[in-house]
Amino acid sequence: MSLQHKVIKPKSQKGKRFIKNREPKIFENTKNALALRTNTANETVVRILKDLCALKKPESAFMGRKHELRPFEDEQALEKFSTKYDSSLILTGSHNKKRPSCITFARTYDGSILDMFEFCVENFKGISDFQGLSPPLGNKPLLIFRGESFEHDPIMGKIKTMFIDYFRGPTVDKIRPAGVQHCITFTSIGSTKILMRTFMINGITDGTEGTVTKAALTPMGPSMDLIPKRSKLASNDVWKVACRVPKEATIKKKKNISQDAFGSKLGRIHMDTQDFSKLATRKMKGLKKDRKEDADESAEEEEDDDSGDDVMDTLEEANPVGEAYDDIGGDLD
């Protein structure tokens, strides 16, 4: 919550909830994406933006007004959009002679631009070019990256994380394996070209268990060749801060708790060594000390030693409870 929202309190419960929802969280929501056309975008660029938006629906929105945006020259405008619409992923599209059909993927951390990558698009085929196939809404796709430059080239490595961030779909704990319907793939050709292809998965099930035995892929839209142009990488320390995992999010392994084959909980308990001097023994009248006896005892002690009671002697050495035993010995005598 910004200082402004703390000083001026939200007037309604709804407004309060709205502001609270935008505050930093330990477990974050799925990142929202915002696609912005610029004043130079042509029809193809708009189609590209809309199709990329469609892949991320419902966590994406397309803004169709002609904003004068130059991400690499003025970051502030993008940051403003990002905070206003609470979307940390931003897509912009422009078209000019120097960089035809140009799209920029940007992401923000804490309201300011973290990194940006610019691509020129070639061989674009939209969703509508493949009849009858459209990306399923809110579905988690398979993501496949192919090519060595994604591993070795630092910029391509960051491009990969950007694409994972953008395309991975909602973060869920449970999925229906039979419901996995589409697959977004990226193939790098050197560091100069990335082939983005999208496929529909037609699984041939074997009927009995419902498991896919053979997956068949059918090409669908959008498919395009991305040529990396300008990029803006996050500095190492900012990246490190942004990738930090909160303590609360890491689940600590609970020690000494296990389950047996029947599912019942077993625990291992560690005990301290027992202090026998504090042991609550049975109280008997005969064992009670009185002052008179105490005085006698000290006098008798020397005599006892002389009498040579071997058993009592050893006991006395062996444990600190010796005194009690000594008493018994005295009584028995």
Added chain:
Amino acid sequence: MAAAAATAEQHGVEVDLGNLLACDPRPLTLTASDDVEALIQTEMTELAQLLLDKVWALPLERIEDAVVTTLPKPTTFLPREKPIPKAKPMTKWEKYAKEKGITKTKQSRMVWDQTTREWKPRWGYKKAATEDDDWVTEVPKDSDGRNDPFTEKAKAKKERIAKNELQRLKNVARAHKTKIPTGGILPHTEGKTSSKSQVSQAASFARTATASVGKFTEALPKEAPLTKNQGKKRKFESNLDNFQAEKSRLLGIADGITSKKPRVDEERALGRIKQRSAKPKKSDRPQREDGRGAPGGKRTSFGGGKFAGKGGKGLGKPSKGPANQKIRKPVKSSYRG
């Protein structure tokens, strides 16, 4: 199929099931005769099969009519959207309560209503009667009859609310390590006398709260002269003497224009450093891929106090880099998608 998976693993295909992600480091070898699309499709089918097999291999469970599986935690580190939330700073009361070991106890929802002799909710619909609901009230004996007890009660409540709000703002200010501007007059609470400093501050504000900013206000006997909360007065240099100072000042301006050294506004630079250290560091700005700076605008005006600190002097090409943009005030315009 199993063989394909085995070979894929040999080649170091990394799988992150939490994100349904597979990364194959093998390059795609293309020859001129190959149909690229067909090749990609066959290669990707193999990898998709590998992923799907792994997903189906996870323990399945049935929830209603659907067979579902729990995905493991993602292993790929992705940047967060917002910083890790910080612990809420304690209010003054919370701090005090902690020191004294005062713990909050939950108030009961129902209270005993003496007049109707039954349990009623503390607030809301059909709540128990409180003092605020009284339609008749006694006039105190010492009252001169001029003051209406109802308006006095309402006023007292207003003051209590104002006091609470002030305390809330003070807590916010304390959390942000700033001070709230005071109007000099604090809300008056019953049974609590203002401190001497509060009274004198209020008096000084009252003295200057006239159309002539206190110029004609007569001072009370033994009243200390006003020192605080005075506005700044403009000062002009005399027109006649002190030519030396004027000369050196003008020479200084001329020096500034002709020297090739970049001028640094230290105060501003310090402020900028502070601002940055408060935010996640952005000191080392990222390198551009093509190694060029951002294009700069054509310079039209030179030097002058008005433009000080906007562009470096003698830097060759004045750049409109991101450092300058950061400090620029956002343009007032409404963005609508």
